[in-house]
Amino acid sequence: MLSEPRSGRLAAWGNALLAGLVSLDDAALGVVGEDTVHRVEGVPGEARPVGLTLALGRLRALGVTGFRVALPAPGHPLGLSGPPEFNARALDAQEAVVAVGAPYGLVPEVDEVGPPGDVRVEVVWHCLPVREAPPADVPSLGEAERELAEGLRDATAALAQLDVAGSGPVAEAAMDAYRARAGRTGVGRDVLAPGYPPRAARVLELAQRVGLLISLAYEHGPGGAVSASQIAARGEALRPVERVARRAQVAAYNAWVEEQERG
Template sequence: MRPESPFCPTLVAWGNAWLAGHVGLDEAVDHAETVGGPAVVGAVSLRGYLADLRSDGLTELRLALPAPGDPLGLSGPPEFNSAAIDAGEAVVAVLSERCLGLVPAPDLRGSSYVGVRLAVHESRPARHDLPSMAEAEQELSAAIRSATEALTDVDGPAQDRPDQLGRAGGELAPGYPGRAHRLSALAARLAAVLRVADERGLTSGQIATRGAALRELDRAVRRALVAAHHAIFEPLRNQ
């Protein structure tokens, strides 16, 4: 799976809302399965697996949106990092005495069944040196300015420009601050633009210019999404 499918972000947002007492487990799982289809962990349903993790001391879910050369949200070991980078997304389940890494893959059965199968890996403690919302907002604003200038200079298609975006989801769950909702929605809209950006009709120089700007924007978008999805815990850490 890739970040185009918002399965891990949705699972993290609604899973944390459940852990914080804002929604029930059924509602959290229903939202995750709405975007990914029925989800299983081995032979266990996602609902049953999360309930078991809660009994084992699950306290929070952390989002990882890594890319080659940028293991955002990952802390190892290498086997988990490699699988998460290949998938483009992962969830780190933080328990009282250990962490587990969940990596999604398409679960295809027969001609019509489409779901998600989560592989479980041992994970090192979740990273807490990730950007805060304030830092992510600043980085995203700077990347938007740079990308807008680059795309304007090369006269790329209008739909590729960050100042001409449509809606593309990015909704968080109850319990998240309004600032996090706004940051996540903006980052998701930008992610949609990055997915459809192409290089048709550009010279090699224009492609290089736009490519650098879009890579910078992609990094800022992923960092913003991670920061927004972890914002439900920021007040606790700042007390």
């Protein structure tokens, strides 16, 4: 989920649309990305699922002035504001988009169809009522950047100690991410739509690097950790930084709304 959530694409390109920086068609193309098709079910006034262009246009007409991202996990309702029904659906999907200016939220349902080698990804967004309230546990962009740098530093030190001679793939990925935290590879800029501040791209890029680190850690298992206690220690080192990385991603995608609210 940390690489590029679909809710991030929807919020980023939806905000670019609301800012007048892209057309409805371009916004829809940005949201769909490499998927086959996206449709939206439950749009007010529509009895059937509709395309993204119609849904985004209708939400804009209903008073939506921005889009926020939520990336909840068990025990951490990051970005959610209720009601419980919406929160439960968002938690099941591990992501959601919450509108600003009108009480609506969108949760994706992803379906892969077709034979191996020709798999098509179809997404249905469920438009549901949400509570208009401050989202849970969302940091400012500045707070997220500081948290992420500190969390990555601590995780890098812990993982390097757990890998034998510091040569395990997880430790190497951690060191690469830590050294590159001030680098500029353009990952965030490729994901974010027009209108976002450069700092948001920088924070998103680092959060995605951390997401790669976490994925490697789980894919490669214990690596150099040779005891149950060391395996448990690796999990303890990863959990806080994974939480910080999700907070940073939410802050980056929400940066456009944050700027609008500041003036």
